[in-house]
Amino acid sequence: MINLLDLDTAGLARFFAEQGEKPFRAKQVAHWLHQRLEGDIAAMSDLAKPTRARLAEAANIVGPTVLRDTTAADGTRKWLLDVGNGNAVETVYIPEDDRGTLCISSQAGCALDCAFCSTGKQGFNRNLTVAEIVGQLWHANRALLADGVNAPWIEHGRAPVSATGRPERELLPLGGTARSAKRAPITNVVMMGMGEPLANFDHVVSALSLFLDDDAYGLSRRRVTLSTSGIVPAIDRLRDACPVALAVSLHAGNDALRDRLVPINRKYPIAELLAACLRYLERAPRDFITFEYVMLDGVNDQPAHAHELVELTRDVPCKFNLIPFNPFPGTEFTTSPRARIVAFQRILMNAGKVTTIRKTRGDDIAAACGQLAGQVADRTKRRSRLPRVVAAPVSH
Numbered sequence: 065m066i067n068l069l070d071l072d073t074a075g076l077a078r079f080f081a082e083q084g085e086k087p088f089r090a091k092q093v094a095h096w097l098h099q100r101l102e103g104d105i106a107a108m109s110d111l112a113k114p115t116r117a118r119l120a121e122a123a124n125i126v127g128p129t130v131l132r133d134t135t136a137a138d139g140t141r142k143w144l145l146d147v148g149n150g151n152a153v154e155t156v157y158i159p160e161d162d163r164g165t166l167c168i169s170s171q172a173g174c175a176l177d178c179a180f181c182s183t184g185k186q187g188f189n190r191n192l193t194v195a196e197i198v199g200q201l202w203h204a205n206r207a208l209l210a211d212g213v214n215a216p217w218i219e220h221g222r223a224p225v226s227a228t229g230r231p232e233r234e235l236l237p238l239g240g241t242a243r244s245a246k247r248a249p250i251t252n253v254v255m256m257g258m259g260e261p262l263a264n265f266d267h268v269v270s271a272l273s274l275f276l277d278d279d280a281y282g283l284s285r286r287r288v289t290l291s292t293s294g295i296v297p298a299i300d301r302l303r304d305a306c307p308v309a310l311a312v313s314l315h316a317g318n319d320a321l322r323d324r325l326v327p328i329n330r331k332y333p334i335a336e337l338l339a340a341c342l343r344y345l346e347r348a349p350r351d352f353i354t355f356e357y358v359m360l361d362g363v364n365d366q367p368a369h370a371h372e373l374v375e376l377t378r379d380v381p382c383k384f385n386l387i388p389f390n391p392f393p394g395t396e397f398t399t400s401p402r403a404r405i406v407a408f409q410r411i412l413m414n415a416g417k418v419t420t421i422r423k424t425r426g427d428d429i430a431a432a433c434g435q436l437a438g439q440v441a442d443r444t445k446r447r448s449r450l451p452r453v454v455a456a457p458v459s460h
């Protein structure tokens with residue numbers, strides 16, 4: 065049995081060819097799956113009944129199993145998804161006036177063991193399948209629409225606007241007549257949940273291709289961001305295979321400190337990483353790289369560190385996103401005080417680097433992911449039927 069969510073549009077085309085079906089069936093089914101968000105082959109009404117019956121013998125549609133679904137006062141919504149063997153991953157919806165962003169996981173756990181990351185601390189479990197990655201977007205759009213959530217830019221009476229301020233074409237019109245007035249609530253995707261997306265390269269690229277494909281989700285490349293800790297050869301491969309917007313987890317401006325915080329730096333040091341960033345920019349949909357920088361009290365948050373970053377990135381078109389550290393049980397780090405984060409931001413801004421400080425979202429459901437995962441993990445100890453949860457790194 066093939067899970068149709070496991071196939072990108074090229075895979076669907078191959079699958080239908082193998083079944084002896086006409087090539088246009090692949091497009092038709094992609095529209096049903098990813099635009100009408102259908103979960104039942106029998107409901108694909110423009111396929112003849114015998115075709116549907118044959119399809120249902122060879123394939124099914126299996127979305128994620130939701131273990132927990134929590135919405136915060138600010139509208140941030142988090143789903144905890146079962147990935148088998150007692151593991152779970154998280155996906156988080158973040159509504160804003162002009163966009164709805166979904167933060168997607170790519171692996172259960174992570175092998176890269178960054179010092180400040182709770183996912184890393186719990187080790188690597190396995191790569192997510194294409195269906196498990198795409199299924200996060202499929203499921204979140206379905207769940208939000210079922211609850212009457214429309215595209216945020218419609219609800220706020222705004223036209224979707226591109227990064228350049230120009231009006232953008234409408235995003236993802238949903239097929240069908242009854243729901244045609246609706247627009248999918250999720251307009252942006254960030255691969256910033258659990259796991260290192262470039263360590264699950266093939267599945268992630270297939271999923272990205274579906275996010276971008278006009279026969280599937282049809283998002284523009286600028287609305288899809290992949291965050292990596294800096295696996296240099298894979299950054300080059302991504303540039304060639306599917307150049308989406310790139311965020312790089314820098315976290316330190318010198319190799320000695322980055323070696324300690326982001327161990328993959330021992331293999332691909334900062335100079336090589338920055339060279340890969342410049343190569344990536346030749347094909348990137350945005351003309352800058354976003355550097356993420358977690359603010360760790362007394363570790364990487366001094367004025368000298370900010371000046372070091374300015375020197376380091378003098379020739380790299382980039383923006384900085386400062387992330388207040390999201391603490392988790394057992395960590396040796398604490399969050400930098402707000403005043404120090406603001407002072408750090410000011411140094412970068414004065415040097416001409418656009419620098420944002422990540423907002424913490426969904427506080428009341430601990431959407432700062434490590435915290436929720438921590439809570440579930442605690443319960444796991446008490447109630448063994450609950451799955452072990454790998455904590456997500458991102459705080460929104």
Ligand code: SAH
Nearest residue numbers: 181256259260291292293313356389390457
């Ligand atoms: N593996 C990828 C993507 C997932 S992590 C990467 O490392 O880029 C997404 C972001 O959250 C990264 O910038 C990561 O460094 C950061 N992060 C991890 N743990 C964190 C924590 N406890 N507090 C704040 N940010 C964290």
Ligand code: SF4
Nearest residue numbers: 174177178181184293
């Ligand atoms: Fe993996 Fe990213 Fe966490 Fe590092 S920060 S351990 S790369 S998920």
